[in-house]
Amino acid sequence: MSLIVMKFGGSSVGDAERMKRVANRVVERQREGNQCVVVVSAMGDTTDDLIDLSKQICSVTPPAREMDMLLTTGEQVSVALLSMAIQSLGQPALSFTGWQAGMYTDEVHGKARITDIQPERILNAVNQGNVVIVAGFQGMTADGEITTLGRGGSDTTAVALAAAIQADVCEIFTDVDGVYSTDPRVVKCARKLPEITYDEMLELANLGAAVLHPRAVEYAKNYNVPLVVRSSFNHNAGTNVKEEAAMEQGIVVRGIASDKNVARISILGIEEKPGQLAKVFTALAKEQIDVDIIVQSGVMNGQADFSFTVSLTDKDRALEVIQSIRSEVGFREVSSQENLVKVSIVGAGMVSTPGVAAKMFEVISDLGLSINMVSTSEIKTSCVIENSRLNEVIQALHTAYGLDTDQTAFVGGPQDRR
């Protein structure tokens, strides 16, 4: 008998029919003699719809606490309905909110981190023969406040729970049938990867590959959780995410990811003296604003310019923070740019293969585009470029690194997802 965590994303439970299909799949698994803990996301576009609704109520950024109160309702609907669907197949089931399931987090509304999991209640329910269904994406602080884990966070609920209950495997069911060399909605002939390392997957997820939430991969790596990504629409073999993975001969780039949630902020004419960068980045960190690529240009007349990227969603707050420390730091001007995208190539073999980054720069410049910023690590190279021709860039890179296949990737669910 295996203990399995199965996670179903929003498009897998997008309507009542799909919910019933998921119920059948879970019951099938339980009746094969396994114990199933199911983590489920909000149905279809529910989370986006709730966000739209909040914007109709609030002209300014809504209070973060109330936003979490609102968004967690989406997952609560799903767990109740899935439990009903499973019970109507004659299989005992119990649904739990994140807090009932013992998911504790820190206090950062909107992007909380899991701090502790107390799984006794759900383990009891499992041991009594129930399929247990847990609401993804949500938790509770030590003070009893409701929090969410950031967009896509149900994956993290699933993997963290799998680690806490020492599940034999955590299966992430989604609308594609595995992790591909790039988003199969963009490149139809993308390559399905039978396996990928935790490190490569972590880079791809951090760099924008929505198929897994980055913190889910972090958990899987830290607790060595066997992780499989597969489709809820068919029984195709999926992708195993693991410590080590074989590389196909002649391929150095495992995947290509892109992230449109990027804004560039430039601080011009900053007075050149020790500690200036520290002041700026400490002030941003205090507001939980993550800074990504940082570029400083040369010093002239005792003044320097530097630019960095933040999430587009953090841009306005970042500008406010910088204005608030203007007199302390001393600079001439601050500006921002939005119409950007970060495109990245990832592969563990890159470090030992010369010319991989050079090829990326060449492909982008052959398309007549200029590169605004670059960052590299042992297993990735990222370029920030203008976003208007992103799909063309991804396709050209995919071809240049020999990743195209002669098959069409499986893509389920609505084709035009937002």
Ligand code: ADP
């Ligand atoms: P879910 O609702 O199941 O959590 P997500 O939308 O979060 O699903 O993630 C699945 C989507 O991730 C796919 O529909 C696909 O468009 C996108 N995606 C981006 N990069 C990749 C990739 N490298 N491999 C597979 N899917 C990817």
Ligand code: ASP
């Ligand atoms: N429902 C949340 C979202 O849309 C969490 C998730 O789907 O993982 O981001």
Ligand code: MG
């Ligand atoms: Mg997701």
